[in-house]
Amino acid sequence: MYVRSDKKLIATVGVNNLAIIESDDAILISSKDRIQDVKKIVERLKADDRSEAERHRKVYRPWGAYDSIDSGPRFQVKRITVKPGAKLSLQKHYHRAEHWVVVKGTALVTKGDKEILLTENQSIYIPIGEIHRLENPGKFDLELIEVQSGSYLGEEDIVRLEDSYGRS
Numbered sequence: 332m333y334v335r336s337d338k339k340l341i342a343t344v345g346v347n348n349l350a351i352i353e354s355d356d357a358i359l360i361s362s363k364d365r366i367q368d369v370k371k372i373v374e375r376l377k378a379d380d381r382s383e384a385e386r387h388r389k390v391y392r393p394w395g396a397y398d399s400i401d402s403g404p405r406f407q408v409k410r411i412t413v414k415p416g417a418k419l420s421l422q423k424h425y426h427r428a429e430h431w432v433v434v435k436g437t438a439l440v441t442k443g444d445k446e447i448l449l450t451e452n453q454s455i456y457i458p459i460g461e462i463h464r465l466e467n468p469g470k471f472d473l474e475l476i477e478v479q480s481g482s483y484l485g486e487e488d489i490v491r492l493e494d495s496y497g498r499s
Contacts, residue, residue, distance in 0.1 A: 333363060355388040355398070393496040394419055395472070407484045411465070413438075413473040418466035420494035427481030427488055429457040431465070436473035439466040462492065 334341050336353040343351070350366045352359045359369065376383055389398045394417035398410040413419070413436075421441065431438070432454040440447045440455055441464040448468075449455060457463045459481060467473035491498060 357383060392419075393417070395467075397477075400476075402484070405480055405482065405484075407479045409477045409479070411473075411475050411477050413465060413467040413475075415467055415470050415472065418495060419464055420489070420491040420496075420498065421462060421464045422492060423460055423462045423490050424481070424488045425460065425490065426483035427479045428459045429463075430478040430480075431455050431457070432476045432478075434474050434476060436467060436471055437469045438473055438475060439468045440464070441466075464493075 332343070332347060333350040333352075334343065335351070337355060339353050341351055341353055343349070348363050350359070350361050350363050359372075361369070389396055395411070395413040397412070399407065400410055401408040411431075418439075431440070431449075433449045433451055435451060438449040440449060441462070442455065442457060443462055447455060465473075465475075
């Protein structure tokens, strides 16, 4: 028996020879002698055009990571972590607005031609089309909750105007 979980408690009763693996994205339950067949599951997910085959809930970037917590037809909620000294690209969006709430650390926000320092429990609204950037000027991880709303919420709506990591 092999059981691994990133967050959730997994309890078993009366089972043998299983591998049970839980992550934020999925739960895999397999006979231990068939665990190598996971690639067949991925092939099936791709054939069925399932997003799980290509996208993960937690996405790592040079500046930190984001975790897609929840989404619906016109909204998406992400937990964003920015490493100390790191910053996201100077950007804007044509189809979505964003609300940011700092839950840990300090954020330096560029909004239009202003720079605003936010600390824990403070928030800011970024309207559609507003040029903006998020930075972590601190020595510890910055964590915030981002609520996106609008007609299109995909990553392709990011218009990068300036980027420290060579992305366009």
